[in-house]
Amino acid sequence: MRGSPASDGSVWARLPHELGDVVRPRIPEIARACVDGIAAEIPEYSRSFGEDPGRAVAIELTRRGIERDIDRVGTPAMWQADRLAEFRAHGREAFHNGLSREAVQAAVRVSSRVTWRWIADIAREAGLSGDVLYGAAEGMFADVETSMAAVAEGYSAAEAAMSGTGERHRRLLRALIDGRTPAEVDGLVAASGLALPPRVAAVAFRALPGAPEFPPGLLPEHVPADPSGDPSAALTPAPDTDLTGLAKLPAGWTAAVGPLVPLSSAPESFRVARRALDLSARGLLDAPGPVVWCRDHVTTLLLLADEFLVTQLAATTLEPLAGLTGRRREQLAETLLALVQTRGSAPELGRLLDLHPQTIRARLKKLAELFGEKLDDPAERLRLELALLAERALPNGD
Structure with a gap:
């Protein structure tokens, strides 16, 4: 199998250190060329890679990856597990960003092709032999297969989480905030694989028309959440630690965190959180950022729980x-x-x-x-x- 040499690093280990020495100073240029090539050839990447800050981030990540690959030249080291982990992460991120599997795999191919052209030109300029060029080509093209396999693994894992475990978590979330019977909840708990805590806080979300999609990574994977669903909600036993990422909600998004309550009272926590969202949208609750913490507004939430009655009270009293x-x-x-x-x-x-x-x-x-x-x-x-x-x-x- 062509991928086997790259998987144990033997091809790169046989190459002379001189190849790494002449390529290393040019890595920043190579990284920029790779990102430009991906943006030019793959429409799905054109927008994010075509302008800052997406382009700058992509260049830096590509630079680090090429640098790590070149460090293997002349070194009898294994293909780094962390490098494969990076490619799996690329696959997961691509899925969550709405990119197709084909697009992210094509990006690997384009980047490898551009990198090889630069390495070949640099090696010729340095007067390195044809055997060195052949060995570098063999190592790089074997790495393409290994890298694409890792990308596919990450993409498939994210896809499975969304349709498999992720969907089971969302079903459990809806059952808990809807106040379903214990028997229904117990069955969903067994299917989800989650251990339910004794106390939870419900989170309600609201996105204005035209707001961007909910960004991946703002909530930990163990938090049952469906920010873009109906209802748009999440549940957490540790709001102060699990919800720190919500401070980075994009413009147009608001979240309200209900009180921490016994699990059986999760529907009430969610009801209060949704009420807080409504009052916040009307300018009746102040919050320093995109997250409204109900615990900071208990008096107002209590007073305005029934606006008709409280208006009558004020009018008569x-x-x-x-x-x-x-x-x-x-x-x-x-x-x-x-x-x-x-x-x-x-x-x-x-x-x-x-x-x-x-x-x-x-x-x-x-x-x-x-x-x-x-x-x-x-x-x-x-x-x-x-x-x-x-x-x-x-x-x-x-």
Whole structure:
């Protein structure tokens, strides 16, 4: 078999060190030529390899690969396992990027052909013998078969994960967030090969129209996930570690992480996460990045769990403020909230609101006229606090 010499490194080991010495300084040029050749000959690669940053990354990866191959010249070493692992990774990445198996294998052939032409020209310029050229050709073309086989293995593994294990994981995910019966879940657990944790957090995803596809590698393989499915979701027992990659979500994507709950409550965690996505889309939840953590917005999520009821609460409880003008109403509402939350004196509220105590006393007098004995009733004070917080959460009366 032609691939056997390359697999044990014997062909490259018989070549003189001089070949590696003359080729090594030219490797950056060879790498650029390989990437340009792939972009020119294979339409599926033209866009990503035709411009930065995709082209720069491809050149650097190609440079490292050629350098590692040339290091085998004159060295009786085995064909590196890590180099084969790289080709398998290329195959997996190609699948997840939507490239065809034929395209990624063609890229290996084009790169090998371009590299061989450069090596042959450099070797002739250096006056190396025809035997050296023949040996290099034999090693390179045998390596093509080995490399293409590794690429195919990686591509097939990614394909199988998507249609096999990956699909079983997604079925289990849907069963858990749908609240299926224990018997149904147990069967899917056995098929998935996953060990279910006692507690999980559900993740809900949303992509705007025109947003790019969900990037591969943002979630660990052990996390059951279907970001582009219906429902678009994931489940994790360790959100703080498993979800760090979501910080790199592309523009147009948002994720919301529900509370960490017992496994049986996964549907509730997912419901809360989807609610957080809805509120975030309306600008009612602030998040510093593309990920909304529900644990940071529990009060708002609770207040807005039923917007109709909370709007009714605000309308009826705060009715005494209805006849006031906008600015005057805002001032009294601000003071009222501070009062029901702290039960502080005028000086204490003045320090809290950065106002003169006399100003606070005037406002307290007006509030006493409007609300009377309600200000002394613990149950009424709670209603007032909830109504005022809800009003803040829905500033435009949404």
